[in-house]
Amino acid sequence: MTTTDKFVKMVEAIALFLAVVGLILFLASRFSGRKGDRVVAAVFLLPTAVMVLVGLVYPGVRTIYYSFFNAAGTAFVGMDNYQTIFTSSDQRTVLRNTVLWVVVTPFVATAVGLLYAILVDKARVEALAKAFIFLPMSISFVGASIIWKFVYEYRPDQSGVQQIGLLNQLLVWLGLTPQQWLINTPWNTFFLIVVMIWIQAGFAMTVLSAAIKAIPEDIVEAARLDGVGPLGMFRFVTVPSIRPALIVVLTTIGIGTLKVFDIVRTMTGGQFDTSVVANEFYSESFRSANQGLGAALAVLLFVLVIPIVLYNIRQLRASEGR
Amino acid sequence: MTTADAALPVTSTPAVAALAEASGKAKRKLTSPWASLAALVIAVLWTLPTLGLAISSFRPAAEIKTTGWWTFFTDPQVTLDNYRTVLSTTGTGGLGSYFVNSFVIVIPSVVIPISLAALAAYAFAWIDFKGRNLLFIAIFALQIVPIQVTLIPLLTLYVDGGLAGSFWSIWLSHSIFALPLAIFLLHNFMREIPRELIEAARMDGAGHVQIFFRVLLPLLTPALAAIGIFQFLWVWNDLLVALTFSGSSSDVQPITVALANLSGTQGTAWHLLSAGAFVSIIVPVAVFLSLQRFFVRGLLAGGLKG
Numbered sequence: 001m002t003t004t005d006k007f008v009k010m011v012e013a014i015a016l017f018l019a020v021v022g023l024i025l026f027l028a029s030r031f032s033g034r035k036g037d038r039v040v041a042a043v044f045l046l047p048t049a050v051m052v053l054v055g056l057v058y059p060g061v062r063t064i065y066y067s068f069f070n071a072a073g074t075a076f077v078g079m080d081n082y083q084t085i086f087t088s089s090d091q092r093t094v095l096r097n098t099v100l101w102v103v104v105t106p107f108v109a110t111a112v113g114l115l116y117a118i119l120v121d122k123a124r125v126e127a128l129a130k131a132f133i134f135l136p137m138s139i140s141f142v143g144a145s146i147i148w149k150f151v152y153e154y155r156p157d158q159s160g161v162q163q164i165g166l167l168n169q170l171l172v173w174l175g176l177t178p179q180q181w182l183i184n185t186p187w188n189t190f191f192l193i194v195v196m197i198w199i200q201a202g203f204a205m206t207v208l209s210a211a212i213k214a215i216p217e218d219i220v221e222a223a224r225l226d227g228v229g230p231l232g233m234f235r236f237v238t239v240p241s242i243r244p245a246l247i248v249v250l251t252t253i254g255i256g257t258l259k260v261f262d263i264v265r266t267m268t269g270g271q272f273d274t275s276v277v278a279n280e281f282y283s284e285s286f287r288s289a290n291q292g293l294g295a296a297l298a299v300l301l302f303v304l305v306i307p308i309v310l311y312n313i314r315q316l317r318a319s320e321g322r
Numbered sequence: 323m324t325t326a327d328a329a330l331p332v333t334s335t336p337a338v339a340a341l342a343e344a345s346g347k348a349k350r351k352l353t354s355p356w357a358s359l360a361a362l363v364i365a366v367l368w369t370l371p372t373l374g375l376a377i378s379s380f381r382p383a384a385e386i387k388t389t390g391w392w393t394f395f396t397d398p399q400v401t402l403d404n405y406r407t408v409l410s411t412t413g414t415g416g417l418g419s420y421f422v423n424s425f426v427i428v429i430p431s432v433v434i435p436i437s438l439a440a441l442a443a444y445a446f447a448w449i450d451f452k453g454r455n456l457l458f459i460a461i462f463a464l465q466i467v468p469i470q471v472t473l474i475p476l477l478t479l480y481v482d483g484g485l486a487g488s489f490w491s492i493w494l495s496h497s498i499f500a501l502p503l504a505i506f507l508l509h510n511f512m513r514e515i516p517r518e519l520i521e522a523a524r525m526d527g528a529g530h531v532q533i534f535f536r537v538l539l540p541l542l543t544p545a546l547a548a549i550g551i552f553q554f555l556w557v558w559n560d561l562l563v564a565l566t567f568s569g570s571s572s573d574v575q576p577i578t579v580a581l582a583n584l585s586g587t588q589g590t591a592w593h594l595l596s597a598g599a600f601v602s603i604i605v606p607v608a609v610f611l612s613l614q615r616f617f618v619r620g621l622l623a624g625g626l627k628g
Contacts, residue, residue, distance in 0.1 A: 001573045003411065003422050009489060010426045017434055024441065029531040037449050040530045044445040045457070047438050048501055055498030056464050059475035066474070112364065119361040132365045136372075138610040139603050140559030142578045146585055146599045147371045150378065150592065164390050164592075166374055198368065259468055262561040266582045281470050282562070291474065298470040309466045 020047070060302075067295035081296035091280070097189050098276045101196070101260060106253040109197045110246065113204025117212055118238065130209070134202040141199070141262035148195045149267055152181040185273040192274055195263050200253045211245035212238060244315055251312040258304055277301055375596045379404055383593035404597035417598045419572070420580040424558060424602075426489060427576050431496035431557040432550055438497070439504035440546070444534050446505070447512035448520055458509070464502040472499075473566050480567065489574055491567040496557050504549055511545040512538060551613050555606050577602045 024043050031039045070077050085091045113133070120129040136144060153165030157178050163169040168178035181191045215238065223237050239246070261278040268274045270283055277297055285294030377391045382401050385393075411418035445451075446458045476495060480486040485494075515538060523533050561578045568574040581598055584591060 003419070006422055006426045006489075006573075010430060013430050013489070013493060014433060017430070017437070021437055021441070025531050029529055032529050037530075038451050041445040041449040041451040041454075044441040044449075044530075048442040048461075048505065051438070051494070051498045052461065052464060052501055054479070055476060055495070056467055056472055056502075059472035059479075060467055062475035063471045116361060116364050119357050119364075123358075123361070129361060129365060133368050135607060136368065138555055138606045140561070140578050140606070142559070142561055142582050142585075143599045143603045146581060146595050147375045149585065149590075150375050150596070151371045153590075153592075162389050164386065164388070166370065166390070166392075169390050169392070198371070201368070259470070262578075262582070265561070266585050269586055278470060282565075285474055286566070294474065298468065298473075301468045302466075302471050305466055305468055 063295045063298050066291055067299045069292045069295075071290040071292050073291045077292065081292045082300075084293060085296060085300060093273050094275045094277060094280045097274060098258070100189055101193055101257050101276055102254055104190070104193050105196045105200065105257040106250045108193075109200035109253055110204045110208075110249050112197065112201040113206075113249070114208050114246070116201070117205045117209035118234065121209065121212055130205065133205050136199050137202040139199070141195075141260075142266050144195055144199050145263050145266035148191075148198070149182070152191060154178055154180045154182075182268055182274075183272050188268065188272055189274050192263055192267055195267070196257060196260060200256070204249045204253065207245055207249050208242060211242035215241045247315045248312060251308050251315070255305055255308050255312070258308070259301065277304075376600060378592060379596035379600050381593075383591075386592045386596070404593045405601070408594055408597040408601060417577060417580055417594070417601075420575060420577040421601065423574060424576040424578075424605075427492050427496075427564070427574075428554060428557045430489075430493045431500075432553045434493060435497040435500035435504055436546060436550055436553065439501055439508050439549075440539075440542070441534075442501075442505045443508035443512055444530070444538065446509050448533070449530065461502050462506050465506065469499050469562065473562075477566060486567070487569040487571045487574060492564060492574065495563050495567055496553075496560070499563070500553050500556070504553070507549055508542070508545065511542060515541055547613060551609065554609055558606050558609075 024047070027043050028040045031037075066073055067081055068076060068078060070080075085095070116129075116133055120126050123129060139147075150164075151166050152168075153163075154168055155161050155163050155165075155178070163172055163178055167181060171178055182188050219237060219241070220233070223233055228236065259278050260276060261282060264270055264274055264276055264279040265282065270276075270279045275283070277300060281294050281297040281301065284290045284297060374391045377394050378386050380400050380402070381391065381394060382399055383404065385399055389397075408417045409421075410416040411422070442461075446454060446461075477486065477491075480491040485491045519537055520533060523537050528536065558576075559578065560576075561582055564576045564579050565582070568576070568579060572580075577598070581595065581602060584595055584598065
């Protein structure tokens with residue numbers, strides 16, 4: 001396919017789509033009054049309803065169903081796939097890694113974001129200083145992974161061979177031996193987590209900085225007159241005031257981390273004991289052709305996300321109610 | 323200059339000076355040298371990895387492979403060859419066609435879901451019908467479905483429908499996955515528009531379609547732009563959806579898939595990866611920076627009421 005062909009296809013698709021929308025609007029404009037309302041609502045909602053039913057509801061139910069079947073999807077196996085997830089040693093490594101990711105990433109990313117937001121608050125170059133931390137957020141996970149893979153790059157430790165990765169060169173400058181950061185278990189998982197922290201700290205900083213700026217000036221002033229020091233200010237004024245924002249940031253990063261796939265796949269492909277549930281789902285479904293286990297892993301992801309989302313919504317409600 | 327004029331600045335100077343001194347004191351307290359140093363360390367840690375790859379992308383391939391990028395400062399060698407190779411649409415290492423695919427994927431994947439979500443959000447916000455709340459809660463709840471749960475059955479449907487490995491499978495998937503959140507956000511924006519405005523238009527005999535276009539759409543532009551940016555970044559940066567539905571067809575694969583594959587090969591081709599990653603990064607960063615105004619305005623529009 002040539003470049004022109006592709007763009008022609010794209011324009012055709014948009015034209016077709018606009019024609020459908022035009023038809024919907026035409027139908028809607030033919031009806032008025034109370035009864036017409038129902039028709040208008042129906043045609044406005046129809047495309048969404050069809051897409052969501054066919055693209056989300058049906059596949060979701062189907063996947064849950066498949067999770068009780070064998071690798072080829074031909075024989076019912078009950079809870080076997082779920083048993084495999086919790087008992088096979090490979091799968092337990094996957095679970096252990098996922099727990100590490102979800103526990104470490106939100107807290108470290110939020111801590112760094114909060115610290116930086118406080119440090120640069122009201123500084124003369126605040127906007128510029130924030131941009132440095134913020135820009136990784138608009139980069140793809142694949143791009144971020146490549147950036148960090150280059151930092152971790154390892155060259156054999158021989159005379160005449162220079163390190164090209166920054167981290168190993170730092171070790172060389174300090175007189176230490178270069179390490180294979182992405183291969184040595186179990187620490188390699190932490191070096192992957194660093195990438196996610198690097199991306200998410202900007203999100204934490206942006207939201208928390210806005211929350212800090214919303215703290216009423218008189219509270220800060222009153223505390224200062226009472227002789228509260230910087231640490232006391234942080235402990236007794238800043239953190240309690242931004243608590244709802246903190247929880248929203250933690251849970252949002254937690255949900256994103258639970259589904260992390262791109263980083264693991266781009267940096268190690270899940271090898272060297274670095275796989276996580278979302279990556280294992282992909283490997284089992286598309287590489288090992290184990291449909292049943294893949295489906296069970298997807299369902300596990302679904303089940304794990306639900307409590308965090310519910311907690312997140314409750315906190316959002318609580319913070320809006322203030 | 324009269325004496326009165328001259329006296330004014332003289333009398334006001336001490337006050338200004340005192341103010342400046344007070345604010346200066348406050349500033350000094352907030353930005354102690356240790357705080358500045360800590361902020362600087364974080365900023366450097368966050369920038370250095372990107373800088374390393376950026377510098378590398380301008381170095382000759384042989385140099386990248388054998389020496390660290392920091393040698394650039396003592397022995398600067400600059401070339402645009404990496405970018406030339408990466409941007410070409412032919413030859414080995416040419417990633418140009420994948421960039422084209424990314425653009426072809428992203429535009430309909432932003433336009434389709436946002437248009438459909440605007441229609442649905444209007445129905446939820448301003449039309450009374452039976453079961454409205456129940457339906458809205460159902461759509462809202464669907465946000466939590468991880469896309470992993472839907473991938474395989476959806477792929478089977480595309481195969482059966484003859485759409486597998488085509489742009490259509492990717493456009494439709496991105497649109498489906500975007501709908502619940504887009505409807506929820508747009509609904510919230512629409513509810514904040516004063517009821518009197520809608521009622522007045524209705525009194526004038528305007529139908530739903532006219533109200534939608536003449537009253538709501540102009541007011542919603544910032545919100546639509548903000549959601550559009552989110553969706554653009556999401557689709558441009560996506561790997562999972564593209565990997566699943568483009569299969570092995572290089573006619574359809576976006577740049578993220580090409581880069582991920584390139585990064586997984588033995589003897590990493592850093593000259594291609596660095597330049598390729600940079601071109602793929604520039605697009606979302608440019609979109610984000612140039613439309614940041616809308617982004618902020620959209621967020622403020624949402625936050626003013628409520």
